[in-house]
Amino acid sequence: AQSVTQLGSHVSVSEGALVLLRCNYSSSVPPYLFWYVQYPNQGLQLLLKYTTGATLVKGINGFEAEFKKSETSFHLTKPSAHMSDAAEYFCAVGKGSKLTFGTGTRLQVTL
Amino acid sequence: DSGVTQTPKHLITATGQRVTLRCSPRSGDLSVYWYQQSLDQGLQFLIQYYNGEERAKGNILERFSAQQFPDLHSELNLSSLELGDSALYFCASSPGQGEFQPQHFGDGTRLSIL
Numbered sequence: 001a002q003s004v005t006q007l008g009s010h011v012s013v014s015e016g017a018l019v020l021l022r023c024n025y026s027s028s029v030p031p032y033l034f035w036y037v038q039y040p041n042q043g044l045q046l047l048l049k050y051t052t053g054a055t056l057v058k059g060i061n062g063f064e065a066e067f068k069k070s071e072t073s074f075h076l077t078k079p080s081a082h083m084s085d086a087a088e089y090f091c092a093v094g095k096g097s098k099l100t101f102g103t104g105t106r107l108q109v110t111l
Numbered sequence: 112d113s114g115v116t117q118t119p120k121h122l123i124t125a126t127g128q129r130v131t132l133r134c135s136p137r138s139g140d141l142s143v144y145w146y147q148q149s150l151d152q153g154l155q156f157l158i159q160y161y162n163g164e165e166r167a168k169g170n171i172l173e174r175f176s177a178q179q180f181p182d183l184h185s186e187l188n189l190s191s192l193e194l195g196d197s198a199l200y201f202c203a204s205s206p207g208q209g210e211f212q213p214q215h216f217g218d219g220t221r222l223s224i225l
Contacts, residue, residue, distance in 0.1 A: 032211045034213060036216075041218075042218055042219075043113060043115070043117075043201055043216035043217050043218040043219050044201070044203075044216040045113070045216070046213045046214075046215065049211075049213050051211040052211075090154065094211065096167055097142065097144070097159045097161070097166055097167045097208045097209075098156045098159070098167050098169060099144075099156060099214060100156070101153060101154040103153050104153065104154075
């Protein structure tokens with residue numbers, strides 16, 4: 001069965017600092033991986049996706065993620081955090097039509 | 112704006128009651144998915160419809176049912192409501208049904224059971 005593990009339910013960074021949100025997946029077949037962001041009182045917005053091809057995926061709002069098969073990881077990064085990045089971030093793996101989500105990481109950005 | 116519309120935004124009702132949540136997918140999308148988000152269970156996939164037919168089922172209770180109509184909008188029916196059904200219910204849509212296709216989410220319906 002496909003699953004994802006997000007390490008760290010809360011991450012706090014200073015504005016301008018590097019953002020690193022960790023996601024490890026478990027999949028018996030090549031996975032389709034996604035990162036979504038959820039702002040308060042809103043739905044989930046797609047940040048980026050990995051299907052096949054280039055392992056470094058660029059998304060919206062300056063985020064990117066690197067698919068590392070050897071480490072079964074798909075960590076999300078952003079070089080410089082902005083206050084507007086404060087939200088909850090979900091990693092997800094797709095199998096068939098179903099998305100299996102991680103438990104989420106709440107990102108706090110401080111001045 | 113994802114293009115997925117969910118109504119109502121909030122719903123407050125009592126135990127034992129029945130409610131219907133509605134979802135209009137993005138224009139051109141044939142697949143509709145329903146998810147439940149709660150504090151203790153996280154985001155859980157409930158069910159998927161593709162062009163009017165049920166295609167995948169997740170952790171959906173027997174008290175819950177869904178359907179997709181010819182105009183592609185979908186409804187999620189929740190009956191015999193219990194306190195534990197209080198949650199945020201999301202609808203998502205995608206053009207087809209492949210696992211590589213990202214799903215686009217609505218803003219959700221917040222259901223509160225008193």
